[in-house]
Amino acid sequence: MKILSSSQIKECDSATIEKGISSISLMENAAKKCANWIVDNFKSNQSFSIFCGNGNNGGDGFAIARMLYEKGFDVAVFIDENNSKFSEDAKINLNKIKAISGITIKDYSEFDNRDNSVIIDALFGYxxxxxxxxxxxxxIEKLNQIPxxxxxxDIPxxxxADKVIDEDSIVFKADFTLTFQFYKKSFLHPETGKFCGKIIVLNIDLDKDFIKEVGTDYFVTDEKLIKEIYKPRGDFSHKGTFGKSILVGGSYGKMGAILMSTLSALKTGSGLTFTIAPECGNFILQSQIPEAMFIGSGENYIDKIEIQEKAVxxxxxxxxxxKQTKKALLEFLESYNQYIVLDADALNILAENNKLNLIPKNAVITPHPxxxxxxxGKTANSFERIELAKQKAKELQIFIILKDHHTAVITxxxxxxxxxxxNSGMAKGxxxxxxxxxxxxxxxxxxEIEKSCIFGVWLHGKAGDLAAQKFSKEAMxxxxxINKIRxxxxxxx
Structure with missing residues (x-):
C-alpha cells in the first residue's frame, strides 16, 4: 500500500472529483464508511459528542452526526459558534443537521460530557x-482528560500528516483513527503514532488510476504484497533447493541468541543449516537443535569464521x-562479498572500528535505533533517522532494516x-x-533480497502477534x- 503525502492526497481527491464524483458525494461516502464502522463497533445505546471544525474534516463530522442519528444514536455536535466561515461542503452538511431537531448543536465551551458520550474528533484533517x-x-487538553x-x-x-511535531505539542489522543484510503507517515513513527490508537483504513474509492501512477518512496507492507512475494514449496524439490544458511554467533553465557537464530532459520524453511559457534556451545546447540550442523570456532569466543561456497x-x-572475535569478523568481511545478514555485535564491531566499508553490497543490516x-550518527527524531537511513542505504548499496515499533525496510x-x-510483547531480548x-x-x-527483507519482517511480526494472542504481550x-512461524x-x- 502506497503512503502519499498530504499534497498527493489532495491531488488524489481532485482526480477523483474530475472523474465525475462531486466533492459532496465524496464527503458523503467517507462519512458513510466511518458511520458504518462506528455502528458495527459500539452499542446501540451509546451517545456521541462530535467536535467539528470549519473545513472538510468538520464536514465529515457533520455528515457522520446525521448518519448516526438516523441509526438511532444520541448525537451532540460542537462547533466554534464565533466562526461562521465554513467550507462549502461543510456548510451543506451543517445545514442538514440544523434541520434535524434531535441533534443538538452547541459551542465547544458548552461541553460537559455528563452522559459519558464517545468523543469524535473532526476538527482538522490531513x-x-x-x-x-x-x-x-x-x-484538546480538556478532551484528553475525559476517560x-x-x-x-482521518488524523488526530x-x-x-508528513512530519514530526514539537515535543511539547498538544495532540488529541485517539483510541481509534478512522483514516481514508492511505496510512499517513505520521501514523508509523513513535513520536506521532502514539496518539493514533488503532488505525482503521477505510476504502472510499478514490481514483484507482491516480493511485496506480502516483510516485512515492513510502509504502506499508500489507497482506496483498506478502501474498505476491510468498513462494509455496514445490513438490519436486530437495534440501539443496532451499539453500544453505550459516548462522554465526554465540559466546560464553550468550548461546541462547545464536540458538534462537538457528531455530528460526530452520522453522522458516532453510534447506541446510549450520551454526558456527564456540566449542562451549556444542552440547547446547546439538541437543536443542539436532537438525542443524555445528562448526566449532574457539573455546569460549569465536576466533575464526570460515567461508563456505553457495551459502548465506x-x-x-x-x-x-x-579481541579474537573482532579480528575474525573483520578478516572474514575483507574476503567475503556474497549475501549476508549483519546484526547485533557484528554491527557494533563495525561501528567501533569504523569499518563500514567492509559491508558487502546487497548486505542486510538490522540495527535498532x-x-x-x-x-x-545521531538524529533528532525518527523521521530524520529514516531519511539518513535512505541516504546510507543508497551510498553503501545495502538494505537497512531499522527496528522500531513499526520496523522499516530501507532499500x-x-x-x-x-x-x-x-507488538510490544516482542520488546524482549x-x-x-x-x-x-x-x-x-x-x-x-x-x-530476492528486497522481498526477503519485506517478507521476513512481516513474518516475524505476524508470528509475534499470534504469540501475543495466545500467551499475552507480557508473558510471550x-x-x-518461533513456534508460531508454522x-x-x-x-x-
Whole structure:
C-alpha cells in the first residue's frame, strides 16, 4: 500500500472529483464508511459528542452526526459558534443537521460530557500545517482528560500528516483513527503514532488510476504484497533447493541468541543449516537443535569464521566483542562479498572500528535505533533517522532494516516499507535474533533480497502477534514467536 503525502492526497481527491464524483458525494461516502464502522463497533445505546471544525474534516463530522442519528444514536455536535466561515461542503452538511431537531448543536465551551458520550474528533484533517491556536490547545487538553473512548476522523487533531511535531505539542489522543484510503507517515513513527490508537483504513474509492501512477518512496507492507512475494514449496524439490544458511554467533553465557537464530532459520524453511559457534556451545546447540550442523570456532569466543561456497551468512547474535572475535569478523568481511545478514555485535564491531566499508553490497543490516546511531550518527527524531537511513542505504548499496515499533525496510533505491505486524510483547531480548535467522533463511531460499527483507519482517511480526494472542504481550517469549512461524506459513498456503 502506497503512503502519499498530504499534497498527493489532495491531488488524489481532485482526480477523483474530475472523474465525475462531486466533492459532496465524496464527503458523503467517507462519512458513510466511518458511520458504518462506528455502528458495527459500539452499542446501540451509546451517545456521541462530535467536535467539528470549519473545513472538510468538520464536514465529515457533520455528515457522520446525521448518519448516526438516523441509526438511532444520541448525537451532540460542537462547533466554534464565533466562526461562521465554513467550507462549502461543510456548510451543506451543517445545514442538514440544523434541520434535524434531535441533534443538538452547541459551542465547544458548552461541553460537559455528563452522559459519558464517545468523543469524535473532526476538527482538522490531513491538511493541518500549523500549530494549533491557544483555544484549540485548551479544548484538546480538556478532551484528553475525559476517560471515554475517543475517535479521530482521518488524523488526530494536532498531528501533521508528513512530519514530526514539537515535543511539547498538544495532540488529541485517539483510541481509534478512522483514516481514508492511505496510512499517513505520521501514523508509523513513535513520536506521532502514539496518539493514533488503532488505525482503521477505510476504502472510499478514490481514483484507482491516480493511485496506480502516483510516485512515492513510502509504502506499508500489507497482506496483498506478502501474498505476491510468498513462494509455496514445490513438490519436486530437495534440501539443496532451499539453500544453505550459516548462522554465526554465540559466546560464553550468550548461546541462547545464536540458538534462537538457528531455530528460526530452520522453522522458516532453510534447506541446510549450520551454526558456527564456540566449542562451549556444542552440547547446547546439538541437543536443542539436532537438525542443524555445528562448526566449532574457539573455546569460549569465536576466533575464526570460515567461508563456505553457495551459502548465506547471518552474523551477530550473541557474538560478543572479544579481541579474537573482532579480528575474525573483520578478516572474514575483507574476503567475503556474497549475501549476508549483519546484526547485533557484528554491527557494533563495525561501528567501533569504523569499518563500514567492509559491508558487502546487497548486505542486510538490522540495527535498532541505538545501533543505528553508533553506525551512522545521531538524529533528532525518527523521521530524520529514516531519511539518513535512505541516504546510507543508497551510498553503501545495502538494505537497512531499522527496528522500531513499526520496523522499516530501507532499500538502496531509497524506498521505505513500513511493517504493521508485531507488538510490544516482542520488546524482549532475543526477538532480534529470531529475525536474523528468518532473514538468513529466506535469502538462502533464493527470495530476492528486497522481498526477503519485506517478507521476513512481516513474518516475524505476524508470528509475534499470534504469540501475543495466545500467551499475552507480557508473558510471550521469543521462543513462543518461533513456534508460531508454522501457523503463519499454514495461513499463507
Amino acid at each position: 491538511g493541518l500545517n500549523r500549530e494549533l491556536s491557544y483555544d484549540f490547545k485548551n479544548l 471515554v473512548p475517543r475517535i479521530s476522523i 487533531t494536532g498531528l501533521f 551468512y547471518g552474523i551477530g547474535p550473541g557474538l560478543g566483542k572479544e 541505538l545501533e543505528f546511531e553508533r553506525l551512522f 538502496p533505491e531509497k524506498k521505505v516499507f513500513y511493517n504493521i505486524t508485531g 532475543g526477538s532480534g535474533d529470531v529475525l536474523t535467522g528468518i532473514l538468513t533463511s529466506l535469502i538462502s531460499q533464493k527470495y 517469549l521469543p521462543t513462543d514467536l 501457523e503463519v506459513f499454514k495461513s499463507l498456503s
